[in-house]
Amino acid sequence: MHDSVVTLFRRTRDVSxxxxxxxxGVSGILLALGVGGSADWQVWLAVIALAVGIPHGAMDHVVTVPGMQPARMALFIVAYLSVVxxxxxxxxxxxVLGFALVVLMSAVHFGIGDAAFLKELSRSQSPPKRQAPWWVYAIPAxxxxVVVPLTSDQADDALEFVNPVLQQWHQGAGPYVLWLSLLAGVVGVIWLAGRRQYxxxxxxxxxxxxxxxSPPLVAFAVYFGFWHAQRHTAxxxxEMPDAITHAKxxxxxAGxxxxxxxxxxxxxxxxxxxxAITMITGGTLERDYLWIVLVIVWALTVPHMALTWRLDKRALAVAGELPQMARR
Incomplete structure (x- = not known):
């Protein structure tokens, strides 16, 4: 990895x-002061963060299926959009079922993608250091x-603004899923610190x-727009020669x-x-637009996750941590 690209990875990581x-920190201070407020600004913050994050998946079909002829690429895009x-x-x-599947899919996609980002960065280290298995980081990441904001005490209020029928998406298992997620985080921190991966x-x-x-919508907005999307873009x-050239x-x-x-x-x-979908379904921009944008982003995640897995698998396989069968 060229020095300028290594710098890009490190800066992206530090910023996120x-x-x-x-x-x-700000959310904690406001929470301690008992400062509340309307959730409207949280809704629009989530929309802005989604807008920031959407472009990161738009080039996946190019970088994961390179060299495709124009005619085949057109058919591929039609198939891609059909899946969406x-x-x-x-x-x-x-x-409810769709949302529950999205939660599971997103947790897997975000965790593996973040672990692959770190593996790409670790390849620049010389000599390479022995590290904890990638899943030690991927599971809590x-x-x-994804799971903690949706099972917290504030989750019902946030989901009320998104779509009220989603409030019981976990079917009563929310507390158990919450504590398992937090346990994964504690174990991950201890294991990583034990390997000096501070x-x-x-x-x-x-x-x-x-x-x-942070309030659930704020946590999601900041994570998706300023963590996941930025690291994936890096x-x-x-995978883009022009971007590497600009970075160099x-x-x-610039890259x-x-x-x-x-x-x-x-x-x-x-x-x-x-x-268009909001208007066709009889909704309003103030009340229903965030829900529709979320639905589209979740739908885009289905083919996006499948294509990105090729990049993730390669990054993790290079690190020598995927079973032989998974590398095929």
């Missing part, structure tokens, strides 16, 4: 961790930002603090921007389609 800790459309229809039809342990602590101290730089010739930030720009049309398309 700082964003989580700062948000947790079916997923949107399924979630809108079976709200996925569960803490920076990795700090990441887990930051995710736990964000999930526990990984895309490795100009600056790490990052080069990886973001191709995804902006997808952002515009998602927001326009969300408005």
């Amino acid at each position: 961790t700082a964003a989580a800790l700062a948000t947790a 459309a079916l997923a949107v229809l399924a979630i809108l039809t079976w709200n 996925g569960a803490l930002p 920076r990795d342990a700090l990441d887990v602590i930051a995710l736990g603090a964000l999930a526990l101290l 990984r895309l730089v490795l 010739d100009h600056s790490p930030a 990052f921007v080069k990886a973001v720009l191709p995804g902006l049309p997808a952002l515009l398309g998602t927001m326009v389609v969300a408005v």
Whole structure:
């Protein structure tokens, strides 16, 4: 990995961790002071964070299936969007079941993706250090930002604004899932610190603090837009020769921007389609727009997760930590 790309990875990591800790700190102070407020601003913060995060998946079909001829690429995009459309229809039809599957899928995707990001970064170390198994980090890295906010005491209020039928999505198992997620975080921190992976342990602590101290919509917004999307975009730089060239010739930030720009049309398309679906279904922008945007993002995650797994598998396999069968 070129020095400028290593710098990009490290800066991206530092910014995302700082964003989580700062948000947790401010939320903790407001919580201690008993300062509440309308959830409206949280809803729109979530929309903004979704907008920031959407472009990171728009180039997955290019970097994971390179060299495809235009005709085949067109068919691939049609199939991709068809899967998204079916997923949107399924979630809108079976709200609770669809949401529960999305929670599971997102926790797996976020955790493995974050672990793969760290493995890509660790490859730049010389000599490579012996580390804890990747899943020691991946499990809490996925569960803490996804499961904990959705099973906390404030979850019902947040879900009320998203879609009231989702309030009992866990069917009464929320406390158990919450404590298992927190236990995974504690075990992860202890294990990582025992291997002297203090920076990795700090990441887990930051995710736990964000999930526990921040309102659910705020925790989700900051994590998705300023943690997951940023780290995934940094990984895309490795798959885009133009982005690497910009990082080498100009600056790490220039390489990052080069990886973001191709995804902006997808952002515009998602927001326009969300408005259209909201109007067609008889909803209002003030009340229903966030729900529709979330449904589209969750639906996009279905093919996005499948394509990203190829990158994740390669990163983890290079680290020598995937079983032989999983590498095929």
